[in-house]
Amino acid sequence: MQADETIKPDLHPEELARLQAFHLAVWRGEAGGQIPVLCHPAESVIFRSSGLSWPKILTDMDSMLDFALHTVHFHLKVKDDFLPVVRPEYGMYAIASALGVDFSRLLDNPRVHIQPVLSRADMEELEKPDVRTAGILPRLFETTEFFLRHAPAGVRVGPADFQSPYNTAYYLRGDDLLLDFYDCPELVHRLLDVVTDTYIEAARIQNALLPENELWAPYRGTTGLFSARLTQCHLQLISADMYRKFVLPYDSRIAEELGPVHIHLCGQSLHLIDALLAIPDMVGFEYDFHEIPTAAVAPKIADRAVQLRQGAVATDYTGNPRKDLLQKAKVATVEELLARELDHPGSRVILDLINLPDVDTGRRLYRSLRTRKGGAMIEGRSPVHCRATHGRMHSHGSARSGAA
Numbered sequence: 001m002q003a004d005e006t007i008k009p010d011l012h013p014e015e016l017a018r019l020q021a022f023h024l025a026v027w028r029g030e031a032g033g034q035i036p037v038l039c040h041p042a043e044s045v046i047f048r049s050s051g052l053s054w055p056k057i058l059t060d061m062d063s064m065l066d067f068a069l070h071t072v073h074f075h076l077k078v079k080d081d082f083l084p085v086v087r088p089e090y091g092m093y094a095i096a097s098a099l100g101v102d103f104s105r106l107l108d109n110p111r112v113h114i115q116p117v118l119s120r121a122d123m124e125e126l127e128k129p130d131v132r133t134a135g136i137l138p139r140l141f142e143t144t145e146f147f148l149r150h151a152p153a154g155v156r157v158g159p160a161d162f163q164s165p166y167n168t169a170y171y172l173r174g175d176d177l178l179l180d181f182y183d184c185p186e187l188v189h190r191l192l193d194v195v196t197d198t199y200i201e202a203a204r205i206q207n208a209l210l211p212e213n214e215l216w217a218p219y220r221g222t223t224g225l226f227s228a229r230l231t232q233c234h235l236q237l238i239s240a241d242m243y244r245k246f247v248l249p250y251d252s253r254i255a256e257e258l259g260p261v262h263i264h265l266c267g268q269s270l271h272l273i274d275a276l277l278a279i280p281d282m283v284g285f286e287y288d289f290h291e292i293p294t295a296a297v298a299p300k301i302a303d304r305a306v307q308l309r310q311g312a313v314a315t316d317y318t319g320n321p322r323k324d325l326l327q328k329a330k331v332a333t334v335e336e337l338l339a340r341e342l343d344h345p346g347s348r349v350i351l352d353l354i355n356l357p358d359v360d361t362g363r364r365l366y367r368s369l370r371t372r373k374g375g376a377m378i379e380g381r382s383p384v385h386c387r388a389t390h391g392r393m394h395s396h397g398s399a400r401s402g403a404a
Contacts, residue, residue: 001228005171012160016154019083020035023036023083023223023224024290024346026350027222027224027283028225030100034348036081037353037365037366037369038222038275038351038353038369039075039080039082039353039356039366040074040075040221040354040356040363041355042355043359046067046071046074046356049073050067051291052067054108054185057089057206058106058110061143061146061147062150064088065150065151065172067089068086068089069084070087070156074359075221075362078359078362078363079363080368081364083221083222085155085221086147088140088143088160089110090110090143090160090161091109092110092111092161092171092231092233093136094172095162095198096163097135097136098131098134098137098193099118099194100172104394111273114258120180123184123188124187124190129198131201131202140318141205144160144206144209148209148211158210159203159207160206162199162202162228162229162231163199163230163251163401164254165192165199165247165251166235166251167232167234167235168199169192169195172195173191173333181223181242181246185246188246189246192250192252195250196253196254200257201252202256202332203254205372216229222350226259226283227258228254228262229261229262229264230251231259231265232265232266233264233266234266235265235272236266236267236268236269243250243275244275244278248275248278252280255279260283261281261285262280262282262283262284262286264274264286264287265285265292266287268291270297271303273292273297274300277301282382284303286319351369
């Protein structure tokens with residue numbers, strides 16, 4: 001952020017409460033058809049505005065918080081329906097790092113895939129680690145406490161991304177996991193069992209650090225009625241029957257031990273919806289609506305699960321326009337595509353637009369969609385009070401130091 005940019009005064013508590021009440025009403029099916037619209041920047045936009053890099057973010061807690069606050073700042077300038085929230089961001093391998101992945105290999109980007117680390121012999125010997133000392137997890141817990149101390153007033157701290165038992169097993173074994181289902185199913189169950197135990201203990205430790213009302217703050221800026229988020233980026237690689245046989249018992253255990261769960265899906269996962277609905281207390285989905293047809297899934301989940309739509313339709317991950325999606329849908333603008341999609345909403349919908357290239361695009365989409373489909377904006381809302389220092393954002397009155 002440029003040094004001459006300023007961020008307006010604190011969000012007033014009553015305005016935050018009103019915005020939170022709107023999100024909760026959607027999750028409870030009591031919003032009268034109104035749809036929150038969240039306009040998320042492409043990550044490249046935040047790297048440019050903050051001047052930070054992954055190695056700096058991952059080794060300095062102060063920089064990690066500053067990076068997260070630049071994302072909050074983007075939303076506050078757009079004036080969308082985003083609840084200000086930050087979280088410790090250690091990528092996809094937090095749980096995997098406790099089970100053998102060397103996190104130092106991920107400092108350039110914690111979201112890239114690396115060579116799997118476990119052999120079948122390793123799977124036979126695998127035991128649950130000491131979660132308080134294993135991998136990056138101690139640092140993650142410390143970062144959670146750091147964020148709670150130093151996040152500006154009005155900005156909530158949410159839980160980290162612990163992925164899911166299946167995702168972490170996939171990171172540990174890679175594509176060989178798909179062969180393991182057939183060649184050594186007992187080892188797959190052993191692996192998933194250990195990963196699940198590790199996930200549950202790590203989540204309990206972090207949840208104990210967070211105030212009770214912070215547990216409902218996933219990083220995408222909504223308030224949901226769930227206790228755990230299961231990130232299922234690779235689940236589309238298996239059949240529904242395979243999911244029921246191998247994965248469902250472990251997802252269900254997380255729901256039974258931690259409480260209601262929310263599912264993030266990637267890719268064309270429509271074939272898994274019925275199987276996922278078998279998870280006890282499964283209250284919501286997050287998915288790309290151009291990958292999973294709304295008309296097909298809404299009747300199945302309208303009375304049970306919240307539809308959190310992650311609509312990557314405006315730009316790709318670098319901020320470039322996705323004209324191919326518009327051409328395929330035979331529409332001229334993103335607004336037309338989104339408005340048509342929302343002609344078949346479930347009773348509980350949050351429209352989640354990602355990878356936007358700039359604030360002006362976010363404002364345009366937000367205003368257009370709010371007008372067309374009844375999204376709600378809290379008028380007169382003031383952004384979080386921070387100041388710009390050396391190109392980074394700092395909350396007033398805090399002296400922060402989180403270097404490794």
